[in-house]
Amino acid sequence: MPRFSLIVPCFKVQGFLRECLDSVLLQSFNDFELIAVDDRSPDGCGAILDEYAARDPRVRVLHLPENVGLGRARNAGMPHATGDYLFFLDSDDTLTPGALRAITDRLAEAGDPDVLVFDYARTYWWGGTRRNALAHLLGEAGPDPFTAEEFPQILDLLMVVWNKVYRREFVESEGFAFPPGYYEDTPWTFPAMLSARRIATLDRVCLNYRQRRQGNILSTTSRKHFDIHDQYERVFAFVGQRPELARWRPYLHRKMGEHCLDILAKPDRLPPADKAEFFRRTARMFRAHKPEGALVDGELRMLEGSWTAYRVRRQVARAGRETARRAALVRGSAAARARSGWAFVHTHRPLDPRLVVYSASSHRGMLGDPAAVYAKAREIAPQLRGVWVVRDAETAAQLPPGVEHVLVGSRRYLEVTARAGFFVNDVNWPGTLAKRPGSVHIHTHQGTPLKYMGADLRDKPGARLGFDVPQMLRRADRWDYSLVANRHSELMWERAYPCHFTSLRTGSPRNDVLVNGGPSGFRARHGIPAHHTVVLYAPTRRDYRRGGHVDRIDLARFAADLGEGRTLVVRLHPSLANGPARGTGLAELARRGVVVDATEEPRVEDVLLAADVLVTDYSAVMFDYANLDRPIVVHADDWPAYTASRGTYVDVTAEPPGHVSRSYRELAWLFASGAWRDEESARLRADFRARFCEFDDGLAAERVVRTLxxxxxxxxxxxxxIPGQATGRDTLTSA
Structure with a gap:
């Protein structure tokens, strides 16, 4: 008996079908059967299915004599299923790599629940990917199975059939089947979720939900949307037959009303001539199923009135929104004038030579080099007033007590930026910030440049997608000083940013703690045993893939291959922190304790101090980590593609900081054999440190404070x- 029976109905999807089937058949977990149902598709779907079945015994094909629709095509496949769990996969969607393995591991951990709900990501025809906005609920549900009554928030997730697997015996005992119709998922998912005695969740993106440019039947204009009424009638009938589910009637009553009003409100769902009829049918159904004593509030009150009243209210609401929009424009214009006047007043006041304004990583808090400079200034120059610019109140709340701050764009922001004598940032300030004569802008950068930056991106169209290079250079024109940790950085920054600034060989302030050593509470916070070897994997983003994420390593396999006494810590590139990159495995592996996810650790220095060895591809973090004089392994399995798409200043495969692996097999061997820390690794690291840690002596922050x-x-x-005023190119020479 296989673990999964995947039932895949097919109708007019020949352009997507092979991708769907391959995503299943190429899974690392193979204990499944795939039951493909040709729903009398008029295109080449049937032939494609027969082709796959001929070469893979896991595939069985049913050719239906007539077209019956998605729900009944699924029903046709169910009697042939022999797996422990049913998985209904739409034929234009795909499984993510490792999905079935992750699902089966979670099922075993949860003790074979009736239903397992997993995460998905929407993939768009233009290449974009967006994770389910309510994915956080999957983690909040906890590791133990539950019922819908114990965690009703689970019903807030998209009520579709394909983001779940169902225990086959549970489905058969309850007699669940799909009805005909347009909204066939509704009378399946609600009964299944409300009846399940044990529900579990998997916080991992297991499925890519294809958003077609055209062809989504639920987004077409048609009278078929009237089917929603029949489907909710089936749901109410199911609940009516089960007294133990009576408490769900108010919830379903509200859900039905909201669902129908949503269809009615969308301009592309119903023919205009049919909207009045749809409203009246919805209103009748809403009144018929209204539980005794139920309170109706919000927009649902419209269903207790007439179609004319609904139209009037919608028109009034639209008019109100337009009025509010225009009023907001007027207020915004007035506020802009007031803010401009406020800024103008302060620009005519003298600069404050003791006021230093700090920002880091686009106002994301006290981070990196600016944070190190700020801390040292508070220590040795308390007469200076340091003010941080942060992006929102949430970020401000995370600042340490006593740290003065302003929200970007606020009146106080305009005041301090108009009068500050010094500006310290590791990225460019917004274009709206005008540099006053006499103010000093100190640009710290975010590390030693490995990949092309600034003007060098002109010939890399993929890498500069979304970047305006001329605008970037205009903002860099405000720099007075550019801090560098080595001569390589000095040369590359001057090449990438041909602007009027002085290169200052101070070293990187954030690396002082790496050079001098310091406490790191990272191991204790994450429960890593003191005797464990911590292997830090820190990959960078890819410019040849929209979204930037490419799975280069099977993290679960790598963690297992590292063996006992070693902990794998993963830190993704900050730009990937909130996207599908974590959802396709990292978050779930971290929950299970397979790896430690350090992506959201605010201070990367704490993570580096805790690591015994760094595994990276082409991340600039290698230059910082080299200060610790600990082993580094470069995993360069896609080096040609990376260099072609982004461009690099250094060939880290020819002049590496340690051993280089070009396949996972080579990477695993380096750790299995112990070569990752052999004499050759130490020799390569010494050469690398001499070149790229040249000015990092542990005094960079103090040097910046005292000098600048x-x-x-x-x-x-x-x-x-140091020149008294940076008026042109004035590169400082070696002592």
Whole structure:
């Protein structure tokens, strides 16, 4: 008996069918059967299915004599299913790599629940990907099975059949079947979820839900949308036959009303001539199933009135929104004028030479080099007033107590940026910020450049997607000083940003803690045993893939191959922190304790201090980590594609900081054999450190504070003088 029976109905999807089937048949978990149902498709679907069945015994094909629709095609496949769990996969959707393995592991962990709900991502025809907006509910449900009554929020998720697997014996004992119709998922999912005695969740993207440019039947204009009424009648009939489910009637009553009003409100669902009839049928059904004593509020009150009243209310609402929009424009214009006047007033006040404005990573909090400079300034120059610019109130709440801050764009922001003598940032300030004569802009960057930046992106159209290079350079024109940790950075920043600034060989302030050593509570926070070897995997994003994420390593396999006494820590690129990259496995592996997810750790320095070895591909974090003089492994399995799409200043495969692997097999061997920390690794690392950690001596932050903020003579690192005013290219020479 297989673990899964995947039932795949097919109708007019020949352009997508092979991709769907391949996503199943190429899974790493193979204990399944695939029952493909040709719903009398007029295109080539039947032939494609027969082709796959001829070469793979796991595929069985049913050719229906007539077209019966999606629901009944699923029904046709169910009697042939022998698996423990039923998985209804639409033939234009795809499974993500490793999905079936993750699902079967979670089923075993949860003790074979009746229903397992997993996550999905919408994939768009133009290449975009967006994770389910309510994915957080899958984690909030907890690791133990539950009922819908115990965790009713589970019903807030999209009520479709394909983001769940169902225990076959549970389905058969309840007699569930799909009805005919347009909205056939509704009378399946609600009864299944409300009847299930044990529901579990999997916080992992297991399915890519294809958003077609055309062809989604639920987005077409048709009278078939009237089917929603019949389907909810079936749901109410099911609940009516089960007294133990009576408590769900108010919820279903509200859900039905909201669902129907949503269809009615969308301009592309119903023919205009049919909207009045749809409203009246919905209103009759709403009144007929209204539980005694139920309160009706919000837009649902419209269903207790007439069609004319509904239309009037909708027109009034539209008019109100338009009025509000125009009023907002007027208020915005007035506010903009007031803000402009406020800023203008302060720009005519003298600069405050003791006011330093800080920002990091587009106002995301106290991070990186600016945070290190700020901390050192508070220590040795308390007379300076440091103010942080943050993007929102949530970010402000995460700042340490006593840290002065302003919200970007606020009146206080305009005031401090108009009067500040110094600006410290690791990315460019917004274009609206005008640089006053006499103010000093210190640009710290976010590390040593490996990949092309700035003007060098002009010939890399994929890498500069969404970037306006001329605008970027205009913003860089405000820089007075560019901090560098090595001569390579000095040369590359001056090449990438041909602007009027002075390169200052201070070292990277954020790396002071790596050079000097310091406490890191990372291991304790994540429960990593003190005797474990921590392997940090820190991949970067890819410009040759929309969205930036490409799975280069099977994390579960890598963690297992590392063996006992080793903990795998994963830190994704910050730009991938909230996308599908974590949802396709990392979040679930972290929940199960297979890996530690360090993506949201605010201070990357804490993670680096805790790591005994770094595995990366082409992330600039390798230059920082080299300060620790600990082993580094470069996993360069797609180096040609990466360099072609992004461009690199350094060939880290020819001049690496340690051993280079070009396949997973080579990577696993490096750790199994112990070669990752052999003498050759140490020799390569020494050469790399000499070149790229040249000015990191543990005093960078103090050097910046004393030299730039306090005006003291420059000492140490790689410079001998500081110009009084940065009026042109004035590269500082070696001492």
């Amino acid at each position: 903020l306090l005006g003291e003579p420059m000492t140490g690192a790689g410079t001998v003088r």
